[in-house]
Structure formats: structure tokens, C-alpha cells
Amino acid sequence: MAVSRFLFGVWLIATPRLFSADPDKTWALTLDENPVQVAKLLGSPAQTGEGAPGHFSWYLQIDNEDNHDYSHVLLFRQSDRKLVSLTRNYHEPTLVDALFPASGTKTYYWQNGTQPRWPVRVHLLKDGERALIAMGVEKAGQKTDQVLLIRRSALVSYLPWLAEQLADR
Amino acid sequence: MIPALAQPTAPSVRILLPERTRLLQGQLVDLVLEVRNVRAVTNLRVTAGTVDLTANFSTPAVAPLDCDTTPDMVTRADLQSFNVPGDIELNVSLSADGTTVTDKRTITVREFTAANLQRRNIVLFIGDAMGTAYRDAARLVSRSIVDDKGKNSFRDGFFDDLLEMDKMPVSGMSMTYGTDSIVPDSANTGTAWATGNKSFLNAVNVFADGNDCRWRFTGLTNAANEPFILDNPRVENLWQYLKRRFAYRTGIVTTAAVTDATPAVQGAYAGFRQARLAIARQYVENPMLGGRPAFDVILGGGADPFTAAGRTDKRNLIGELQAQGYRYVTTAAGLRSISGGTPVLGLFRSGTSPAPAANGIATATDANMNVAYDKLGLQRPASEPMANLGTFTDQPMLELMTQKAIDVLSTSFGGSPFILMVEAASIDKQSHPNNAAGTIWDTIEMDKSVGVARAWAAKRFTRDTLIVVTADHDQAMSIIGVSNSPDAEYFNRTKSDKVSFKTGAGDQDFTVYGDAATNARAGLPFINNSTGASNNGGRTGMPLSYAPLSVATDPAASTYSTYFGSPAYKLDARTGYPVNSGDGIRRLAVGFRTGDHTGSSVPVTAEGPGAFLFNGYMDQTDIFFKMAAALSTDTTDLDKLVDLSQSARFPKSVGK
Numbered sequence: 001m002a003v004s005r006f007l008f009g010v011w012l013i014a015t016p017r018l019f020s021a022d023p024d025k026t027w028a029l030t031l032d033e034n035p036v037q038v039a040k041l042l043g044s045p046a047q048t049g050e051g052a053p054g055h056f057s058w059y060l061q062i063d064n065e066d067n068h069d070y071s072h073v074l075l076f077r078q079s080d081r082k083l084v085s086l087t088r089n090y091h092e093p094t095l096v097d098a099l100f101p102a103s104g105t106k107t108y109y110w111q112n113g114t115q116p117r118w119p120v121r122v123h124l125l126k127d128g129e130r131a132l133i134a135m136g137v138e139k140a141g142q143k144t145d146q147v148l149l150i151r152r153s154a155l156v157s158y159l160p161w162l163a164e165q166l167a168d169r
Numbered sequence: 170m171i172p173a174l175a176q177p178t179a180p181s182v183r184i185l186l187p188e189r190t191r192l193l194q195g196q197l198v199d200l201v202l203e204v205r206n207v208r209a210v211t212n213l214r215v216t217a218g219t220v221d222l223t224a225n226f227s228t229p230a231v232a233p234l235d236c237d238t239t240p241d242m243v244t245r246a247d248l249q250s251f252n253v254p255g256d257i258e259l260n261v262s263l264s265a266d267g268t269t270v271t272d273k274r275t276i277t278v279r280e281f282t283a284a285n286l287q288r289r290n291i292v293l294f295i296g297d298a299m300g301t302a303y304r305d306a307a308r309l310v311s312r313s314i315v316d317d318k319g320k321n322s323f324r325d326g327f328f329d330d331l332l333e334m335d336k337m338p339v340s341g342m343s344m345t346y347g348t349d350s351i352v353p354d355s356a357n358t359g360t361a362w363a364t365g366n367k368s369f370l371n372a373v374n375v376f377a378d379g380n381d382c383r384w385r386f387t388g389l390t391n392a393a394n395e396p397f398i399l400d401n402p403r404v405e406n407l408w409q410y411l412k413r414r415f416a417y418r419t420g421i422v423t424t425a426a427v428t429d430a431t432p433a434v435q436g437a438y439a440g441f442r443q444a445r446l447a448i449a450r451q452y453v454e455n456p457m458l459g460g461r462p463a464f465d466v467i468l469g470g471g472a473d474p475f476t477a478a479g480r481t482d483k484r485n486l487i488g489e490l491q492a493q494g495y496r497y498v499t500t501a502a503g504l505r506s507i508s509g510g511t512p513v514l515g516l517f518r519s520g521t522s523p524a525p526a527a528n529g530i531a532t533a534t535d536a537n538m539n540v541a542y543d544k545l546g547l548q549r550p551a552s553e554p555m556a557n558l559g560t561f562t563d564q565p566m567l568e569l570m571t572q573k574a575i576d577v578l579s580t581s582f583g584g585s586p587f588i589l590m591v592e593a594a595s596i597d598k599q600s601h602p603n604n605a606a607g608t609i610w611d612t613i614e615m616d617k618s619v620g621v622a623r624a625w626a627a628k629r630f631t632r633d634t635l636i637v638v639t640a641d642h643d644q645a646m647s648i649i650g651v652s653n654s655p656d657a658e659y660f661n662r663t664k665s666d667k668v669s670f671k672t673g674a675g676d677q678d679f680t681v682y683g684d685a686a687t688n689a690r691a692g693l694p695f696i697n698n699s700t701g702a703s704n705n706g707g708r709t710g711m712p713l714s715y716a717p718l719s720v721a722t723d724p725a726a727s728t729y730s731t732y733f734g735s736p737a738y739k740l741d742a743r744t745g746y747p748v749n750s751g752d753g754i755r756r757l758a759v760g761f762r763t764g765d766h767t768g769s770s771v772p773v774t775a776e777g778p779g780a781f782l783f784n785g786y787m788d789q790t791d792i793f794f795k796m797a798a799a800l801s802t803d804t805t806d807l808d809k810l811v812d813l814s815q816s817a818r819f820p821k822s823v824g825k
Contacts, residue, residue, distance in 0.1 A: 046765065047370070049349065052382035053235050059388075069443065073388025087388030093526070093533050110393040116481055118392040118529050135391050136527030144527040146391055157236040158387055 024088070026072065027099060031083040031130060031151055038074060038083070046070070054078050085150040085158065093143035096134055099123070107138050108165050120162065124152070131155060131166070178239075180207045180265035184272045185378050185402045187348065191365050191790065193281045193797055194254050195414060197405035197457055201245040202272075203379045204229065207265040208240050214262045217251060217276075225249060234379030241379070245402075248457070254280035279794060285801040286415055289778055290634040291588045292575070292622045293362070293796070295431055296615045297355060298597035298608075300643030300771045302759075306605075307612035308332050309648070309757045311747050312824075313736040323735050328824040333620035334638050336825050337774040338815050339781055343789045344770050345642045348377075351768040355597070356442040358641040358789060359434030363406035365793035373430060373448070374438045375401035381440060390441050392481070392529025399447055403438040407793055408464070409457035411588055411800070418465045418578045418587040422570045424538040424611070425594030426471020427452075427516065431641060435590050436463035445531040446481065449474035453486050462490065465512040466577050466589070468504070468570045470538035472519035479523035479532040490514050501565035504573050510580030513573070517564045538564050540595040540607050541614035545741075547749050550684035551662045553604040567593055571618040575625050586633070591618055600644040603761040605688040606749055608646065613746060626777060632808070635779050635799045639792065640771040645763040651734045652686040652758040656750050659684045689760035781807040 025041055033041075035058070045058035052075070060072040073087040100123045109117040119138040124131055135146040155163035185201040192198060200222070204210055210229035215222045225246035232243035251257050259274045296303065312330055313323040322329040345361070347353040349369040360368045360375075369377055369385075378401050384394040411417035421432040428449050430442040437451040455463040473479035475486040491497055491514075498504050498515045507513055520534030527533070542549070543556035544564055558564070571591050578587035593615035599607030619638055626634040658664070661683040669678045679690070737755040738747040749756070773792065775783035779799025787795070798804075815821075 047350065049386060051386040053237060055382075055386065057386040057388075070388060073386075075387050085387050089388060089390075112393075112396065115392075118481075120393075134527075136529055142527075145533070146389075146528045148387075148389065157238075158383055158389060159393065160233075161393065 026086065026088050027149075029083065029086055029149065031086065031149060033083055034081045035076060042072060045074075055084065084154050085148060088147045088149075090145045090147075093145050095141075095143050096147055097140045099132060099147070100134060100140070102140065108162055110161055122162070122166070124166075128152060131162075133159075133162070178206055180268050180270050181205050182261055182263055182265065182270045182272050184259060184261055184274050185376055186259070186274050186276070187366060187376065188274070189277075190274060191277045191279065191794065192251060192404070193279050193365070193410065193794075195250045195252055195281065196365075196410055197248045197250050197403075197413075199245060199247045199402040199404075200226075200249050200259075201243065201378060201402045202226070202261055202263075203232075203234055204242045204244070204263065204265055204270070205234060205379075206239050207242055209266055210242050210244065210263050212262070212264040212269075213244065214260075215246070216260050218253065218257050222246060222249065232380065236380075236382040243379075247403075251276060251278045254278050279797065281797055281801045283415065287778070287800050287802070287804075288586050288633070289800055290579070290586045290626075291796055291800070292571075292626075292634065292636045293588070293590045294615065294619055294622070294636070294638040295359075295590060295592045296596050296612060296638070296640050297425075297431055297592060297594045298600050298642060298644035298766065299593070299612060299615065299640035300646075300767070300769055302646050302648055303596055303600075303608065303612050303640075303644070304332065304334060304772060305648050306609045306646065306757060306759060307616055308335065309736050310609050310738060311613045311616070313738055313757075314740045314747060315737050315753065321735065321737055331822070331824040332616045333623055334616055334774050335822075337619075337623075337636065337638065337776040337780070338811050339775040339784050341773045341775075341783050341785045341787055342770045343639055343773050343787055343792060345789050346768065352766050353642050353768070354430065354442075354766065355641045356430035356434065359431050360404075361789040362639075362641075362792040363408070363434040364404045365407075365790050365797075366404050367790060371430075371442045372401070372440055373433050373442050374406055375403050375440050378402060378440075384441065390443060390528060390530060395444065395447070395530050398440045398444050398530070399438075401438075401440040403456070405457050406435060407796060408435045408588055408590075409455060412463075413458055416583075416585050418581055418585050420464055420466030420574045420578050420587065420589040421469070421592075422466070422567070422574045422589065423469035423592040423594050424540070424567055424614075425469060425592065425598070426473075426518075426535050426537050427467050427469035428471055428474050428535075429537070429594060431592045431594060432467075432469060432590065441530075443531050445471075445474045445535070446479075446525070447530065449480075449486055450484070453489055462493065462495075462512075465587075466574045468513070468515040468517075468565075468574055470516065470518035471535045472499075472516035473523040473532040473535040475514075475516065476519070476523045479520070479525060479535075481525045481529055487514065487516070500563040501569060502563055504565050504569060507573055507577065510577055510582070513577050515565075515570070515573075518561045521559070536561075537594060537598060540599055540611050541566065541746070542607050542610040542749075545610070545744055545746055547606070547610070548660055550606050550659055550682070550687065550749075551665070552680075552682035552684050552688065552690070553606055567591070567614045567618045568621050571621045572625070575622065591622075593618070597644060597766075600646055600761070601764050603688065603690040603764060605646070605684075605759050605761075609757070609759075610746065610749075617745070623776065632778055635775065635777040635796070637773065637775045637780075637783060637792065637796065639773040643767045643769040643771050645761050645765065645767055646759050647762070649689060649758045649760045651736050651755050653734075653755045654684065654686045656754070659687065659756070660750070687756045687758050689758070778808055779804040781811050 046061045047059040049057045058074040059070040062071045075084045105123045111117040121134040133148040134144045137144045226244045229242045229244040234241040257276045262271045312328045347357040357368045380397045383397045408419045423432045428445040437448040454460045477483045477485040495512045495514045518536040524533045595611045736757045782795040
């Protein structure tokens with residue numbers, strides 16, 4: 001874990017453009033944070049929930065024009081109170097290309113029966129333990145309203161179809 | 170906090186119905202059984218009293234629950250009903266990998282048969298967020314009118330004329346708690362009055378299930394998880410129940426997008442209120458009605474999810490309804506031209522460029538209707554956003570929408586009764602950003618719509634229409650006093666001050682505008698005189714430009730809010746609404762403690778046959794059963810009691 005964090009920090013220094021270009025403080029999180037650290041960065045949650053066994057969730061509404069939507073949903077582990085995933089819901093469709101450099105970003109698809117296939121852009125962060133996922137976009141230049149940062153190990157529970165496709169990578 | 174699901178390693182079975190499930194005779198509900206820690210399920214037996222339901226259940230199938238790796242299975246029997254009134258014990262027994270496991274529920278079934286049907290109409294008004302203070306504010310603004318001779322209709326603490334809602338003879342209070350939060354939202358509160366059962370935040374007429382973890386606790390509400398958003402156990406709402414069983418005509422009227430939560434609970438079933446594409450589809454192909462449309466009248470905003478451009482499946486739902494004979498209007502002029510009983514779809518606002526959202530379950534943009542204040546062309550106070558009607562300059566007022574909905578629904582071959590929900594949506598949507606003027610005038614619009622329904626019902630040959638007015642939940646506004654801020658200050662957008670507090674718990678930064686004396690926004694110090702005990706510094710916390718020049722003994726000389734004095738507005742005779750400007754105006758001063766909902770109980774007022782049922786404190790789910798009781802019970806004795814209480818024998822309120 002410490003080595004991963006070190007490498008992640010080195011990577012951050014090496015590619016400051018990626019995160020410093022995005023004024024959204026959300027993307028300073030690495031999923032190594034506990035609730036206190038998250039609150040210092042993003043503020044306190046509007047709601048909390050303890051639904052998935054062994055986990056608890058925070059729901060934030062930051063700069064959210066529609067107060068009935070959550071701008072951030074964070075899933076923490078009960079055992080060590082560390083983040084498992086962070087979902088960022090943008091109120092307006094948003095260009096997030098700065099978070100998805102062409103090198104290292106690939107598109108995957110979810111398909112259900114006769115429904116049109118639904119794309120996601122995935123960027124595996126350098127240590128491979130984190131997946132940054134832009135929902136519903138196929139290529140650069142397209143806007144999204146939902147971006148997920150999740151531990152790769154958690155994909156099998158929450159996005160199993162993507163975990164399966166990534167396993168082939 | 171929601172109790173975490175237990176994580177035993179032994180097999181178990183769970184019936185996905187709440188502990189206190191209540192249903193009407195014949196009301197449809199999905200029966201879903203989750204079996205945990207199992208690889209094979211055999212010997213399933215499900216009974217409801219003496220009735221064996223086993224054959225109705227699907228073959229148990231593998232279903233990942235709880236987002237863990239333990240093997241689980243699910244079996245379900247959709248759209249079941251219980252036809253014997255009373256307490257029914259639902260028993261489940263099965264063999265899970267050779268181990269017998271059981272579960273049971275006691276379901277209370279209330280009688281409702283065709284023989285008892287009273288053929289009455291119901292108009293349910295929902296003022297979204299319209300708690301007590303919001304009704305009070307609408308009264309204080311719209312009923313404190315100064316005429317040409319200088320006489321105020323509010324004098325010495327009495328009103329010459331109360332609100333339409335105030336004049337309804339029966340009142341009670343409704344508790345609005347949800348299953349997972351004492352501060353609910355429009356979806357789970359709507360589920361309560363629409364189905365008679367409670368659910369979790371954001372749920373539209375469904376109960377929780379074991380794969381909610383895929384989206385509910387991660388925020389992954391998107392196309393890939395839509396199957397898990399739409400597979401929750403459903404419970405039929407009163408609108409579909411009455412149409413399906415007794416051929417009622419049904420309608421929704423709202424100033425929100427018509428797929429927003431409050432209208433949606435009358436016509437759709439989904440675990441997440443923002444699954445707008447699915448909700449719109451269910452209005453056209455309702456699952457409780459064998460794929461028939463849910464409503465005869467739909468009026469409101471939010472056209473995008475009904476357009477091919479706004480949908481991932483590219484269906485033109487507007488065209489599909491038109492092909493079934495629906496008339497389609499998009500302006501107030503078009504709505505005014507409507508007559509007769511043919512079904513109507515009216516969508517008066519949309520996004521500028523409809524497109525599906527990237528998440529695949531909603532639209533990228535959509536639009537609620539503009540608020541009453543802006544439709545009336547009134548100038549917004551300094552802290553509130555300016556009106557922007559875009560190209561939608563002919564949006565109807567809620568009174569017109571209500572009148573036309575009633576006219577259409579009440580005109581039918583065979584004289585079918587109807588049930589209609591009318592929502593003033595932006596009492597809530599304006600209250601979230603603490604826009605006092607926006608929220609108050611929307612409440613006044615709500616009250617005028619209540620007046621339309623009351624007037625219509627009063628003219629009926631027989632007393633056959635129950636009118637109920639309530640809120641889904643409360644919000645954080647309170648009545649502080651009055652202010653005589655002059656227009657020059659109240660509307661001045663060039664004058665503002667930033668206030669900043671730095672504390673160990675975090676920084677607070679906010680901007681004060683010229684209407685501050687009329688609106689103590691959440692986080693700002695209170696601005697009236699008795700602030701010594703306030704925990705946020707009272708008037709001393711205000712920026713210097715808003716500090717009092719002197720302590721005023723004459724409230725008329727002060728530009729601050731005060732407990733003393735009464736509001737005073739002028740009426741626009743053309744629109745019938747108060748104006749928010751002019752010489753001599755004394756505005757109501759309100760305050761907001763937060764920008765969100767609260768858990769306070771909300772008023773319920775009722776008039777018509779069965780109204781007395783709404784007397785006293787009740788749970789919000791009782792509203793469903795009381796409406797059903799009014800339709801299925803002879804309430805003559807109760808109605809006479811109400812009439813007697815309103816007679817000259819007993820004291821009458823001033824202004825009623």
C-alpha cells in the first residue's frame with residue numbers, strides 16, 4: 001500500500017497537468033482517504049447510509065442546482081474506513097478529457113439484449129489498482145455526467161461486466 | 170443510518186415486504202424472496218392464509234445479492250394480490266442446500282369492493298415542501314392587501330379573507346418519515362400517499378432489495394445498472410388501482426417536469442427517481458395496466474424524455490400517445506382551446522437540445538416549468554436569479570392547468586369518476602436555494618388552484634368530490650417579521666457585500682444582497698432585534714453597509730425586519746396576484762435555516778365526502794387508505810358531522 005501510494009504520488013508529480021488542470025477538488029482523492037480526510041476536502045455529507053454489508057456511504061450535494069441529485073457518492077469500507085469508490089455526478093454534461101489521457105485510456109461496452117450498447121472510457125491508474133471510468137462516452141471530446149474512481153478489486157462486485165472485460169487486458 | 174443487512178453464513182430466506190405492509194383488497198404487489206448463502210433451492214412453499222401461491226413463483230435463479238461473493242438466489246411472483254380483507258399471514262418455507270428455512274409476514278388487507286364503490290372523484294393537491302410556514306407566508310402576502318382607500322385586509326391580527334386551503338373544514342397533520350430517513354424526499358413520501366406503504370429515499374413505489382448495493386450505495390445510477398434499478402418489488406398506486414379495477418379516469422398536473430418524483434408516484438415504478446426515461450415509458454405502457462397508458466391527462470413541463478431525440482431507444486412517446494388519440498398541446502393558448510373529454514398531453518417546457526444523458530437513464534437537460542413569480546413578470550429581488558422563460562413565453566398558470574384537467578377528466582362517456590393529483594412543485598425548488606419570493610408566489614398559485622377545484626366541486630349537483638390538500642414534506646422556511654426595505658434597496662443587484670467567517674470547523678462565505686432584510690438566508694445572522702441569544706451573532710454579524718443607522722422606535726422608519734407591524738401589499742387586479750413592489754409596501758420577512766427538507770409534520774386539509782377522515786394526526790400512508798375509504802364507504806354520518814360543525818350553531822373563524 002505504501003509503495004503504491006508512493007508510486008501514485010510520483011505519478012502525480014510526473015503528470016501534474018492531469019489533475020491540476022481540473023479545478024474540481026474531487027480528483028485530488030486517491031481512495032486512500034478516510035472520512036475525516038474526505039470531509040476536509042469536500043465538506044460534510046448531506047446524507048449517510050449503511051446499506052451494502054461491511055460498507056457505509058456518503059452522499060454530498062455540492063454546487064448542485066437540483067438538490068434532489070447527489071453530486072458525489074462515496075463508498076467506504078467499515079473495516080478500515082477507507083474509500084472503495086467515488087462517483088461524481090455532474091449536473092451539466094462535462095468534458096473530462098483532462099482526466100483521461102489518450103495513452104492508457106480504452107473504451108469498453110455494456111450490452112443488454114437488444115438495447116444499444118453503452119460505452120465507458122476507462123483509464124487504469126499507474127499502479128493498476130484504481131480505475132477511473134467516464135460513463136456513457138465512447139471517445140475524447142464527448143461529455144459525460146458521471147465519472148467513477150474505484151478500486152480495481154471492487155469492480156467485480158459493482159461492475160462485474162467491466163471487471164470481466166478488463167481481466168482480458 | 171440504514172441498518173446493515175446481516176451477513177450470516179447459514180442459508181436464509183427473506184420476503185421483501187416491510188414489517189407493516191398494508192394493502193387494499195386486490196391491490197397488486199410483487200412478492201420477491203431472496204435466499205442467501207445457497208446453491209440450490211427446492212421444496213418451495215408459499216401460502217397466504219389458506220391460499221397456496223407456490224405455483225405463481227418463478228424458478229429460483231442465481232442472483233448476486235449484497236455485492237459480495239456468497240452464492241444467492243431469488244424467486245418472485247409478480248403482480249399478486251390478496252382478495253380477502255383482514256390480517257393475512259404470508260408464510261414461506263423452502264429447502265436451501267438441504268436446510269429448511271422460513272420467513273413470514275402479516276399483511277393487513279383493507280376491504281374495497283365494487284359493491285362498496287361510491288363513484289366519487291378525488292383531487293389531491295400536493296404543495297411540494299408546503300409545510301405550515303409556507304401556508305402562513307402565502308396567507309400573509311396574498312391576504313394583506315391594501316386597497317385604494319388605504320385599508321389593509323389584514324387588521325388587528327385578523328384577515329378579512331383567508332386562503333382557499335384555510336377555508337376547507339377539516340384539518341389534520343401528516344407525519345412524513347421514510348424507512349431510512351426522518352427527513353424524506355418527494356419520492357418516498359409520494360410512495361407513501363400513492364401506495365399506502367413507506368420506502369427509502371428516491372424510491373418510486375418500490376421496496377428495497379438485495380442488489381440495490383450496485384447503484385444505491387455507490388451512486389452508479391446508469392444504463393448498466395438500470396436492470397437493478399427497475400427490478401425492485403413494486404406496489405400498485407391508487408391511480409392504477411382505480412383505473413384497473415373500476416375504470417376511473419386519472420390525471421397528473423404539475424409545474425415540474427412530468428417525470429419528476431411527485432407526479433411519477435402516480436404512474437411509474439422504479440428504485441431511483443431519476444430513471445426518467447423508464448418513468449416516461451411507463452406513463453405510456455404502464456405495467457399495472459397491461460401496457461395501457463397510465464393517465465388520461467398529463468400536464469406539466471419536461472418534454473425531453475418523451476421525444477425521440479431525448480431517448481436512448483429513440484421512441485417518440487408523444488407521437489405514440491397521439492396515435493392513441495391523445496391531444497397534444499405546448500402552450501397556454503393551446504390548453505385554453507381544449508374542450509371535451511378526449512385525453513390530453515400538455516408539455517409546456519423542454520430542454521433547448523434534447524439528448525439522452527451520458528448515464529443512459531435520463532435526459533441530458535430537461536426543464537421544469539417556470540415559477541409563478543416569473544410567469545407573472547414580477548421583478549425578482551436582488552438575491553434571486555432573474556427570470557428566464559427562454560422561448561417558452563406562453564406557459565399556463567397552475568389554475569388554468571387544474572381547471573382544464575378537471576374539465577377533461579369529468580367529461581367522459583359513461584360518466585366515469587376521476588382521480589387527479591395537482592402539484593405546485595417549485596415551492597420546493599425555490600426553497601432549496603432560499604428564494605423567498607419564488608417560493609411564496611408559488612404557494613399563492615397553489616392556493617388559487619385549490620380555489621378552482623373547490624369552486625368546481627361546489628357547483629356539482631351532488632357532493633361527489635373529495636379535495637385533499639397537503640405537502641409531501643416540510644422545508645426550512647420560517648416567518649420572521651416584516652420589513653419596509655424600499656424598492657431601491659430590495660431590487661438593487663449592484664449592491665452586495667461578502668461576509669466571511671473562518672472557524673476551526675471550516676470557512677463560511679456568503680454574499681448579502683439588498684433584500685437581506687426580507688430574507689435571512691441559511692447561514693446568515695438573523696437580522697431582527699432580539700438576536701442577543703442567537704448563536705450566530707445576530708445583527709452584529711451583518712456587514713457595515715447593512716448595519717442600522719439608529720435603533721428605530723418607529724418600525725416605519727427602519728429598513729430592517731422587525732417583529733412589529735403587519736405586511737402590506739398591493740394587488741394586481743389583472744392577474745389577481747399581489748405585486749412585490751411599490752410605495753408603502755411592507756414585505757413579509759422570512760428566514761431559512763437550511764437549504765433542504767426537514768422532518769417536521771405537514772398540514773392536511775380536506776373538503777367533500779369523507780373529509781372528516783382526515784381529521785387529527787396521521788401517518789402519511791394513512792392518506793392513501795383514507796382516500797380509499799372515502800371511495801369505498803358510506804360516509805354520510807361523517808359528512809353530516811362536518812356540516813354540523815360548520816353551521817351557525819358553532820363559532821366560525823374570522824375570514825373563513
